[in-house]
Amino acid sequence: MTAVYSLAQIKKAVAGLDALPAIEAGFVAYSKGEAVVPPVGELIFADPPGEAHIKYGYLRGDNVFVVKVATGFYENPKHGLPASSGLMLVFDSRTGVLLAVLLEEGFLTNVRTALAGAISAKYLARKPIECIAVLGTGVQARMQAEEVAAVVGCKRVAAWGRRTDALDAYRRDMQAKGFEVSTMQNVGAATRNAHLIITTTASETPILDLKHVAPGTHIVAMGSDTEAKNELSIDLIGAADVYVTDSLLQCSTRGELHHALRAGVRRIEDTVELGQVIADPTLGRANEAQITIADLTGVAVQDIAIAKAVCAVLAHRQAKRGQT
């Protein structure tokens, strides 16, 4: 019998869950070759512009596999709809039976994406961080800041965006969560005092350049997850002392790295995967002056980890209800 869980149930389960260790373990397994993660399935829509990504796979020897569909339609907010949606499916890997449908509407993708940023900051950001610069004003601009703040212990955010109304809304929302927020429409102003920069836009032309980045900065570049998107300039990617991908394979065709590979300013050998850094933190930041970049495109192991963690909570609750 397939369990179908609503967004409300899923949100409740996540509220009591620290999924960060599970996602770290997922990255480590992935970088050790213990995960089977085929290339991302993709549908691109032109009018209105949108995309659907299918990420799926399993950990070798595990008793489940996970399929995730995530959609992004960036004109949705004009019509009062969230830009992203989707669901996760958990199957028994020994029978193919569908165990659970998580109607998460993109929420779990947002959570695991924000946690990947936080994990990268945990291993790569210099400490302490006095200010976090956030480029972008969407859902991830909020969630990344929250998760990263929890890891680095800094609640001062300098936010950059193109629209003042979006910046105002961002400031209100984040202030309500206890953040000290300043807003800018100039990238250099936003990053001036920040040694941690999070890029969260769907931009297809670079918005962050080497000149905006002080020595010692860690950059979480999570906005780009297709071939066309691109947030970091080629010279910034080339100048990074430590360049971390969530998946070298994925970042070679989508995300930020592939732009730099093509331009010849960075070689594949001069990158390291996040799972390798987690397993051996000496592969990460070596000193206070290095620029580190985490190029995050989103890997199915994150979806597997969060879906499993949430299902465990939900099944446990259901079993408890069954007893009483």
Added chain:
Amino acid sequence: MTAVYSLAQIKKAVAGLDALPAIEAGFVAYSKGEAVVPPVGELIFADPPGEAHIKYGYLRGDNVFVVKVATGFYENPKHGLPASSGLMLVFDSRTGVLLAVLLEEGFLTNVRTALAGAISAKYLARKPIECIAVLGTGVQARMQAEEVAAVVGCKRVAAWGRRTDALDAYRRDMQAKGFEVSTMQNVGAATRNAHLIITTTASETPILDLKHVAPGTHIVAMGSDTEAKNELSIDLIGAADVYVTDSLLQCSTRGELHHALRAGVRRIEDTVELGQVIADPTLGRANEAQITIADLTGVAVQDIAIAKAVCAVLAHRQAKRGQT
């Protein structure tokens, strides 16, 4: 709001539905290049052996896209479980919102697969057919025979299988549906009087050879849908007068054709797609003596067509219930 439909609801909807025209239209659209259907996503499991296929896509200009996951674990029946399962997802292609989850447990895949065989027989089999040979004793051996019989007007089946218990069960089930069934453990005996042969096994070595096939026969080869599976011998594929694929692209890497392409006994130019034959039946059988083969791997347009047709029925029923 996402609608979640159970297998029971879906079966009821299919019972009152003639989905054949919708699936024909899907094939035509596909062969005209009007469908966006990326390569099949695939997960292969070793222990126990199993597979999951993800098929997805949309018709250009349509207001939905469909993602289907189908699983096959062939040792399941030992544990009292069906070998195949899965679900279909219908999304709004203008917002990415998940409209419907069809918990069809592989049923709709079975229906659309059987209908593809029937469509191929409708356009390619010579008339009349006195006997249908069915190789295999599983779900598709039953459903293909039923759908094909409805199209060619023949309820005499000669069934081949390896196990007598499976053959006995097949005979019982099909007799209960009004079929006249003989069972054989020798392929040649099963095909002797048949000008329509349906191969429905998961065999990885050819079971049907040219010597088993009389002139004028139409073969529905639907068992093979991975790279490894193979039901037809190379010489049979080479000898066919009309070789029809459901998707040339898919059959070049999975199904039957790619084995023959590699062996050099058939060229891509000497094949035609089912959608082309439907649009222009003169591309099919030219006379009573030709051997025709339909190489069916299952194309996402079939899933799109059946999912849309079923959702239309279910939504209509829901709306009617809402009124009363």
